[in-house]
Amino acid sequence: MDDRGLMLQVDDIHTYYGESYVLQGISLGVPSGTVMAVLGRNGMGKTTLIRSIIGFTKPRAGRIIFEGRDITPLRSHQIVSLGIALVPQGRRIFPSLTVRENLTLGEKPPGANGRGEAWNLDLVLDLFPRLKERLSNTGNKLSGGEQQMLAFARALMTNPRLLLLDEPTEGLAPLLVRALGDILLKLKERKLSILLVEQNLKFALQFSNHVHILNRGRVVHSSSPEALDKNHEVKARFLGV
Amino acid sequence: MAVIFARRVLCLFRGTAMNYWLTQLFNGFSYGALIFLLAMGLSLIFGVMQVINVTHGTYFLVGTYIGLSILTWTGNFYLAILGGGLVIALVGIFIERFFLRRLRGNDLGQVLITFGFVLLLQDAILLIWGPDPKLMGEPKSISFTAHIGSFTFPSYRLFVIVVAAAVAAGLWLFENKTKFGSAVRAAVDDVEMASGMGVNVPLVFTVVFGLGSFLAGLGGVLSGPWLGLQYGLDLEILPYAFVVVIVGGMGSLKGAILASLLVGLVDNFGKGFFPDLAYFTLFLPMAVILAVRPQGLFGRTL
Numbered sequence: 001m002d003d004r005g006l007m008l009q010v011d012d013i014h015t016y017y018g019e020s021y022v023l024q025g026i027s028l029g030v031p032s033g034t035v036m037a038v039l040g041r042n043g044m045g046k047t048t049l050i051r052s053i054i055g056f057t058k059p060r061a062g063r064i065i066f067e068g069r070d071i072t073p074l075r076s077h078q079i080v081s082l083g084i085a086l087v088p089q090g091r092r093i094f095p096s097l098t099v100r101e102n103l104t105l106g107e108k109p110p111g112a113n114g115r116g117e118a119w120n121l122d123l124v125l126d127l128f129p130r131l132k133e134r135l136s137n138t139g140n141k142l143s144g145g146e147q148q149m150l151a152f153a154r155a156l157m158t159n160p161r162l163l164l165l166d167e168p169t170e171g172l173a174p175l176l177v178r179a180l181g182d183i184l185l186k187l188k189e190r191k192l193s194i195l196l197v198e199q200n201l202k203f204a205l206q207f208s209n210h211v212h213i214l215n216r217g218r219v220v221h222s223s224s225p226e227a228l229d230k231n232h233e234v235k236a237r238f239l240g241v
Numbered sequence: 242m243a244v245i246f247a248r249r250v251l252c253l254f255r256g257t258a259m260n261y262w263l264t265q266l267f268n269g270f271s272y273g274a275l276i277f278l279l280a281m282g283l284s285l286i287f288g289v290m291q292v293i294n295v296t297h298g299t300y301f302l303v304g305t306y307i308g309l310s311i312l313t314w315t316g317n318f319y320l321a322i323l324g325g326g327l328v329i330a331l332v333g334i335f336i337e338r339f340f341l342r343r344l345r346g347n348d349l350g351q352v353l354i355t356f357g358f359v360l361l362l363q364d365a366i367l368l369i370w371g372p373d374p375k376l377m378g379e380p381k382s383i384s385f386t387a388h389i390g391s392f393t394f395p396s397y398r399l400f401v402i403v404v405a406a407a408v409a410a411g412l413w414l415f416e417n418k419t420k421f422g423s424a425v426r427a428a429v430d431d432v433e434m435a436s437g438m439g440v441n442v443p444l445v446f447t448v449v450f451g452l453g454s455f456l457a458g459l460g461g462v463l464s465g466p467w468l469g470l471q472y473g474l475d476l477e478i479l480p481y482a483f484v485v486v487i488v489g490g491m492g493s494l495k496g497a498i499l500a501s502l503l504v505g506l507v508d509n510f511g512k513g514f515f516p517d518l519a520y521f522t523l524f525l526p527m528a529v530i531l532a533v534r535p536q537g538l539f540g541r542t543l
Contacts, residue, residue, distance in 0.1 A: 054437055075443075076436035086437050094430040101423040106438035158439060 006065075007032040007162050007193040008053070008084075013062030015045075015052045022048045023059065024217035030162065033191035035184070037198060037208035037225070039239060045217040046197040047089055050166045053195070054086050055079045066162065083111050085160035089167050091147040095140035099131055102139055103154050110159035119156045127183065128153050145176045152183065163187070165196045169203050181207060201239055205229055213238045263392050265509055271398035273505025274405035275467065278460030279478060280485035281412065281497045282453030288492015289429050289449045292341060293348070295355040298479030299362045300454050304329045304461025305470050306370050309377050312465075318380035322404075326459035333454025337447055363472065372472055377465035401463050408456065412494055425449060429492050480520075481508070484527045490540020499538060 008030040015023035023045050030036045040046050051057040053064055055076035064072045071079050080086075085106075094102055103121060110118045117123070125132045128149045134142065142150060148168065155163060169177045177200070184207050187194065198204040204211060205225040213221040213228075215238050221228070228234065235241050283297045308325035312318055336358060344350040378384075379397045387396045416422040427435040428445050436442045468474065484504055489496025503526065511522025530538065 056433055056437065076433075077439050077441045080437065080439035088434060088437065092431055092434040092437075094427045094434070096426050096430055097423055101426075104420070105423055105427055105435075105440065108439065154438065 005032050006030065007067060008195065009065040010049070010053065011063045011065065013052055013059035013064065015048050015057055015059045017048070017057065022217050023052065025062070026214070026217070026219055027062075028212050028219060028222070030193050030195050031209075032193055034209040035188055035194040035196055035207055037196045037204040037211045038214060039198060039201060039204055039211060040214035041238070041240060042199070044214045046214055047166055048217075049214070050086065050088075050164050050195070050197055053079075053164060054084065080106065080158060081108070083159075083161040084164065085155035085158045085162070086164045087148075087151045087155050087166065087168055089170065091144075091151040093139040093142065093147045093150055096138060098136050098138055099142070099150060100135045102150055103131075103157050106154060106158040108158055111161070119159050121157070124153045124156050127156070127186070144171055145173070148172060148176070148180070152180075160192070162193045162195065165194060165198075167197060167199060169198065169200045177203060201235070201241060260392055264394065265513060266506070267394050267398070269506035269509035270502060271402050271505070272509055273502035274402040275460060275464055276481050276485060276505055277405050277498060277501035278401075278408060278456055278463065280482040280489075280501055281408070281494070282456035282460075283482045284486045284489065284492055284497045285449055285456075286453040287486055289425060290341075290446050291348075292450075293352050293355070294453075295352060295479070296336070296358040296362065297453075297457055297482060298475035298477075299359045300329045300333065300457035301461040301464070301478065302470070302475035303332070303362050303366060304458030305377070305465045306366055306375075307458070308462030308465055309370075309375060309470060312377065322459055322462045325462035326455045329458025329461070330451045330455035333457075334447055334451040337450040341450070342443065342446070359475070363475070366472055370470075374472075375470040377470060379466040397466060401467070404459075404463060408459075409494065409498055416494065421445075421448070481523070484523060486537075488527055488530050488537055490537030493537070493539035496537055496539030 006029040010026055010028050012025050012027050013023055014021070014025055026045070026049060028036070028038075038046055038049060048057060052059050055071070055074060055078075059072065062072070063070055066079070066082060066084060069082070071082065071084075074082075094105070097105065100121075103124065107121075130146055131149060131153055134146060139147070139150070152168070168180055172180065181203065184194070184196075188207070196204060196208060205228065208225050211221075211223060211225050211228050212219050213234065220238055221231075221234050223231070279298070279301050282300075283294060286292055286294050286297070304325040307328050308321040311321040311324040315321070336355075340354055340358075341351060344354060383396050383400045385396050386393050387399065414422075416426060424435065424440045424445055425448075427438065427440060428442055432442055435445075468478075481504055485497055485500040488503065489498075489500030504523065507526055508519070508523055512519050515522060
């Protein structure tokens with residue numbers, strides 16, 4: 001961690017898809033133990049930001065610092081092994097693996113910087129009791145809600161210190177969104193650092209400590225969730241609400 | 242043509258026809274077992290890495306020659322099987338690590354470089370073992386003719402069936418009961434997300450390529466006493482492997498087993514009934530299955 005207590009520091013990254021210039025110089029930080037929300041309409045670069053951090057799509061310029069270490073040149077599995085976990089957009093559960101195999105695939109003990117009780121299969125199943133009944137089902141036999149729970153659960157099994165959440169409420173029924181919120185609160189209590197990318201403004205405002213808004217690949221607004229909630233001009237202009 | 246065929250079929254139902262059918266069935270089945278050993282590695286590599294490894298048939302043949310040399314030096318057939326597999330595994334790992342890895346995502350480049358290695362390895366065969374066809378003896382312990390009633394069959398082919406069954410069982414255990422196996426399946430499902438869960442995908446690729454190559458080399462040595470050793474045999478046998486991969490579905494163990502047996506039987510009976518149309522009877526089932534189920538019997542939709 002650097003002297004400002006940042007878990008993750010994104011420093012002026014520029015990311016392309018082929019010739020398309022998606023992230024045009026993004027800088028933001030996730031202080032240790034906080035939930036940082038990134039909002040913005042579709043196609044503004046939110047998922048690309050997540051993909052850049054986890055190493056799926058490398059930035060052409062700029063640096064990403066995790067706990068004081070430059071992770072920009074590392075491969076995804078190395079980045080994950082340092083303590084970052086991803087709950088991806090669309091869940092991306094492995095269909096030919098059982099629920100148990102999905103959970104244990106990335107299972108690892110917390111690193112030297114880990115704090116609190118470590119996650120293991122029992123604790124994760126206590127948090128998501130629905131998965132307990134499904135352990136021997138393959139991933140393609142799950143409902144959308146169960147898939148989202150599994151995506152969360154398997155990310156926790158890696159005992160991360162930073163969790164990347166890419167639109168976790170997308171396509172979930174209101175009841176499930178509320179259940180997800182409860183889980184997010186529990187993780188927040190455990191001081192897990194979270195970068196939450198969302199379209200659901202209400203959800204993001206409710207659970208975050210700080211919000212950024214992305215527009216056309218740039219950060220155009222940064223404030224506390226309360227300040228954003230009161231700023232109707234910014235909400236109308238960049239989020240269309 | 243039709244008359245000749247009808248007469249031939251009629252003959253089969255007279256006299257010793259029952260034994261003929263049993264023998265043909267057994268031959269087709271055992272040939273299928275040999276093809277399985279050849280094709281399973283190709284299917285694994287195809288399914289996991291999306292690499293169209295044209296060199297696979299040549300791995301098989303070079304494996305046979307290496308097995309022959311080991312057999313000549315040591316006199317131990319089982320050592321030859323293992324050694325042929327291991328040497329080809331190392332060759333495969335070397336080629337994957339230093340050539341194919343650089344061309345990931347470049348399908349045409351990969352096909353061209355694997356074809357380049359066909360030419361290189363074929364030249365290596367000419368250089369080391371020479372152009373003349375060679376014979377390889379069966380080990381004495383399994384070289385006899387077995388009898389069940391009036392039905393006789395060469396026990397070496399039974400041995401090949403046993404090895405293929407053991408390989409299939411071992412692969413199933415590896416894929417379904419080991420942590421590395423679930424990482425391999427995760428990489429087949431979604432290679433990017435597998436790396437996002439901490440799976441070391443380049444390592445998985447290297448191991449899978451090595452394993453596929455090992456199977457080719459092992460199958461090659463086993464084919465020695467049966468098919469003989471001959472320059473050019475690699476490209477003759479490669480189409481069988483591709484038919485199995487396409488019919489069975491890429492990367493599917495179940496598909497490779499069934500498709501290999503199907504190809505072995507169809508090829509055997511096809512050559513018996515329509516000797517002039519050998520390739521036609523081989524490729525017809527493939528064309529039919531491709532038209533009805535493009536992903537193969539057990540493949541997933543691409």
